[in-house]
Amino acid sequence: MLFILADNQDITRLGLTSLIKPIPDTEILEVSERSRLLSLLARVESAIVVLDYTLFDFPDADALIAVSQRYPRVRWILFSDELTDDFMRRITAESASFSLLGKGSDMAEADTALRLALRGERYVCRAFMEQMLSLPSRHRRTAVELTRTETEILKEIALGKTTKEIAAARCSSFHTVNTHRKNIFRKLEVNTAYEATKYALRAGLVDSAEYYI
Helix, strand or coil: CEEEEECCCHHHHHHHHHHHCCCCCCEEEEECCHHHHHHHHCCCCCEEEEECCCCCCCCCHHHHHHHHHHCCCEEEEEEECCCCHHHHHHHHHHCCCEEEEECCCCHHHHHHHHHHHHCCCCCECHHHHHHHHHCCCCCCCCCCCCCHHHHHHHHHHHCCCCHHHHHHHHCCCHHHHHHHHHHHHHHHCCCCHHHHHHHHHHHCCCCCCCCCC
């Protein structure tokens, strides 16, 4: 079975590789861009894609679902720090080909997700399952309060800058900017930079005359 690691963080790919290699008859390929991933999927009969949805370049859930429908023999393990309630409800209702694994999951959960995907079964890690079951409906707040720093970083995200580029421009560490990014996404209840920018434009958090998506 072919495993495709669609994750931009070296340490994450290394950890996943260490879990996959002992599994018999497996091949591992790494990709860092959506275009490369789609090119690979077009040439294979089946695969298991381990995708960092938050940091990879899928714009939203619709784009991801469309790809899954185009390649029905591909299984997906969405590997992420945080996923919104709405996203998880939609993605799990749309197809059983999606598994959900948190980056805070332990090695046993990660190994279980990989092995169940090989059997064509879905897995949702404990943390995400508890999140999905905790409240039947968590309504989005009408007013989102961002700090001045978060607003500035959101504007940089809207301009298409990466976390590394923002950190360099602000003379901050990657970790500091990445923490702000996570806080922004949590407050806006979004998963991707594309979704954050759309929300910020609709809410007037950034000037629509300056930022385009």
